[in-house]
Amino acid sequence: MQNSVRLKSFELVARDIAEVDISFLHALSLGVGWPHRPNDWEMLLQSGQGLVAVDGIGRVFGTAMWFPHGVDFATIGMVITSPRTQAQGNGRWLMDQVLGRCAGRNLSLNATNAAYSLYVSLGFLNEATVYQCQGDVALTLPATPPLSGELVAMPSEELGAIASLDCQAFGTDRTSLLALITEKSTIYGLRRNGQLVGYSCCREFGRGKVIGPVVAASDQDAINLTAVHFQHLKGEFARVDTREKDGAFADFLAQCRLGVFDTVTTMSKGEKFLNRKAGEPWVYGLAAHGWG
Ligand SMILES: CC(C)(COP(=O)(O)OP(=O)(O)OC[C@H]1O[C@@H](n2cnc3c(N)ncnc32)[C@H](O)[C@@H]1OP(=O)(O)O)[C@@H](O)C(=O)NCCC(=O)NCCS
Structure with missing residues (x-):
């Protein structure tokens, strides 16, 4: 008998982040080493909109949020994909969804090193370093x-x-x-x-x-x-x-x-x-x- 098996990769769909239990969002951010507590997620959810990438049984593999300010500007944040699905197109797909929903707005975000090349490829330009x-x-x-x-x-x-x-x-x-x-x-x-x-x-x-x-x-x-x-x-x-x-x-x-x-x-x-x-x-x- 073979001692390993290769599973087919699964499909993710986008859902409104508001439909998801905060414990899943918290687990995702913990998984990439971010310090947010459930209460911090709560405030983020109250202040913006977002998407989650979920599989067929509702497990969360990614998030992306946008925070509209006024009618023509928004900041983007909480872009996270679970380490298991990274470098397979999940992050770019989530960002494409967000950009579609933010069409017509000027945008800003604070890019981590991990996400920098993704944002450059999407047309974002450097402005400053945040310490x-x-x-x-x-x-x-x-x-x-x-x-x-x-x-x-x-x-x-x-x-x-x-x-x-x-x-x-x-x-x-x-x-x-x-x-x-x-x-x-x-x-x-x-x-x-x-x-x-x-x-x-x-x-x-x-x-x-x-x-x-x-x-x-x-x-x-x-x-x-x-x-x-x-x-x-x-x-x-x-x-x-x-x-x-x-x-x-x-x-x-x-x-x-x-x-x-x-x-x-x-x-x-x-x-x-x-x-x-x-x-x-x-x-x-x-x-x-x-x-x-
Ligand atoms: C940044 C992050 C969201 C990217 O998600 P992802 O699912 O890996 O993204 P994708 O697979 O769509 O890759 C997007 C681009 O990132 C780059 N990239 C992703 N993984 C990479 C790797 N391991 N090595 C080099 N480049 C990589 C590639 O340029 C890729 O471009 P391509 O589509 O032309 O191949 C993910 O790494 C993450 O959650 N990191 C921790 C949290 C974080 O830093 N979030 C960003 C906040 S601003």
Whole structure:
């Protein structure tokens, strides 16, 4: 008798991600080493749309999501295929489905090394590197630069002011996403001359806490808006995803013991996504890779 058997490969079909139990999605992301907890998936599902690749008996072998912001922009994320089915066309097929559903929108995503060549082949162009900085926050924090303005705890009810500042930095209104994030976050705002000039959120994510979004118009403001969260997180695991390669903000994260764990590449298709202007609000800390 033969001691091995070659099985025919199976067919996958696309289903709405909302139809699937979160435990399957969680198992898939764990399988590729991602830190999302079921609650993180829950927030992703509430903030966007997506597809799963399932076999004939409903087992999940892949996911891809898109997060519409406004009428003509979306970010793409949570593109995962199970290691067993990788390099067989599943990822490209899922992306083709997503691109079809996002037709007419400008797109952006944060590409892992594994997915980079796939996105290049689909017409995405490089914009920036994102540094995933994480670690146990130092017990003794570095001195912060002088605070220009007033740092205040903000209730999530002040969503309107937060969303309008965020829109200047992000480039597109993302009020509905921010409503979800702020509801689950500790929020600080920086006011100068009575105006909100920066804000930062801290929420549970993955192995610990993520600080993001952090929106500010200068390194100095961004440091103060991040440090205020670190004060409560000494010795605890925290993560900040930033496009600051060097400069005072990047140095500050390193001094707080958040090292660069990994990088991803911000890419776009259609209109350019990132438009930094000197002295104007800028996203120093990302909300999450999938949300841009
Ligand atoms: C990235 C990922 C989704 C790709 O899925 P996949 O099912 O392997 O994708 P495909 O089989 O459709 O391959 C797509 C392209 O990726 C490249 N690729 C895939 N596997 C590869 C491998 N082992 N070696 C080299 N290139 C490879 C090829 O360029 C391929 O292009 P082709 O269609 O011209 O052959 C999958 O590797 C994955 O889930 N990785 C872990 C999670 C992750 O990083 N997700 C991306 C988030 S941005």
